[in-house]
Amino acid sequence: MTAEHEYRAGVVALLGPPNAGKSTLLNRLLGEKLAIVTAKPQTTRSKILGVLTRPRAQLLLVDTPGKHESSKRLNRALNHAVQEASQDCDVAILVVDALRGWEPAHEQLLAHLGKRGIAVVAALNKIDRLPDPDSPRLAEADEVGLPVFALSARTGAGVETLLKAVEAQLPQSPPLYPEDHLTDRPVRWLCGELVREVAFEVLDQELPYSIAVDVVQYEDHPRGGVAIHANLLVARESQKRIVVGAGGRTIRTVGTRARQRIERFLGEPAHLNLFVKVDPRWLENARRIEALGYR
Numbered sequence: 001m002t003a004e005h006e007y008r009a010g011v012v013a014l015l016g017p018p019n020a021g022k023s024t025l026l027n028r029l030l031g032e033k034l035a036i037v038t039a040k041p042q043t044t045r046s047k048i049l050g051v052l053t054r055p056r057a058q059l060l061l062v063d064t065p066g067k068h069e070s071s072k073r074l075n076r077a078l079n080h081a082v083q084e085a086s087q088d089c090d091v092a093i094l095v096v097d098a099l100r101g102w103e104p105a106h107e108q109l110l111a112h113l114g115k116r117g118i119a120v121v122a123a124l125n126k127i128d129r130l131p132d133p134d135s136p137r138l139a140e141a142d143e144v145g146l147p148v149f150a151l152s153a154r155t156g157a158g159v160e161t162l163l164k165a166v167e168a169q170l171p172q173s174p175p176l177y178p179e180d181h182l183t184d185r186p187v188r189w190l191c192g193e194l195v196r197e198v199a200f201e202v203l204d205q206e207l208p209y210s211i212a213v214d215v216v217q218y219e220d221h222p223r224g225g226v227a228i229h230a231n232l233l234v235a236r237e238s239q240k241r242i243v244v245g246a247g248g249r250t251i252r253t254v255g256t257r258a259r260q261r262i263e264r265f266l267g268e269p270a271h272l273n274l275f276v277k278v279d280p281r282w283l284e285n286a287r288r289i290e291a292l293g294y295r
């Protein structure tokens with residue numbers, strides 16, 4: 001058997017600035033929805049590992065939060081997740097928004113990865129939004145000598161080419177997870193993420209970034225399916241009023257939609273109870289941040 005027929009496996013980190021499309025690309029690569037995606041930056045708050053098993057290679061894909069400048073404790077936790085991911089990976093995919101181009105965050109990430117000798121490729125994402133799809137501009141990544149892959153995480157165009165290139169960079173290894181393994185995240189946590197996703201959608205412009213979902217109970221329901229009790233944590237009383245809405249209308253909409261999404265995800269009935277709680281210090285409270293899985 002020649003070397004090129006050996007199986008490969010390793011960790012592939014998706015890195016880049018907020019809103020570049022890392023989570024969309026993760027979901028596209030997996031063909032499943034693991035990470036939540038919204039039009040707002042700072043959507044992803046913790047590392048998520050998704051397992052993609054292919055005929056010749058297994059990719060352990062790590063989605064990360066966008067890289068941030070601020071020193072708020074939550075942002076420090078986010079950046080810590082980025083740092084960890086970029087230390088522990090075999091290949092890094094730097095995700096670039098084709099409309100925004102190469103940004104300082106890419107430069108910082110690249111410097112960090114370069115020091116560790118990690119293989120890096122650039123994914124020029126959102127080419128479906130370029131006026132002229134034949135002329136994706138990624139001069140900077142080209143100049144720093146990275147292989148560049150123009151693609152659209154939304155449509156899937158160009159994604160297979162990227163995958164092949166990434167596979168080729170992985171170390172030879174047998175698969176590291178069983179073939180049917182999808183993620184290291186508990187289903188309970190993923191359900192909380194679906195609630196957070198719906199809250200982002202329903203509250204749209206009004207939503208404070210300082211919202212978190214804490215799944216406090218997740219168990220079999222006596223009449224079948226699962227019973228989930230989750231708290232939506234906000235920082236202030238005024239934010240609670242927004243999330244609850246007039247006569248509780250907003251939180252009911254969130255609850256209904258989230259339940260439907262959870263049922264689709266689980267493939268069984270869900271009984272979802274949502275409560276809105278004011279917890280003024282959660283943003284600054286490291287223990288809570290850790291308890292909520294953001295580290």
Ligand SMILES: Nc1nc2c(ncn2[C@@H]2O[C@H](COP(=O)(O)OP(=O)(O)OP(=O)(O)O)[C@@H](O)[C@H]2O)c(=O)[nH]1
Pocket residue numbers: 016017018019020021022023024025036037038039040041042043044045064065066067125126127128129151152153154155
């Ligand atoms: N048109 C288009 N939109 C995309 C594409 N990929 C992502 N988006 C959109 O870009 C926005 C951000 O996508 P995310 O996947 O949440 O970005 P992210 O890099 O994970 O963002 P953070 O988690 O906040 O760092 C969402 O509105 C996506 O629907 C793409 O290929 N084409």
Ligand SMILES: [Mg+2]
Pocket residue numbers: 022023024035036037043044063064065066
């Ligand atoms: Mg994300």
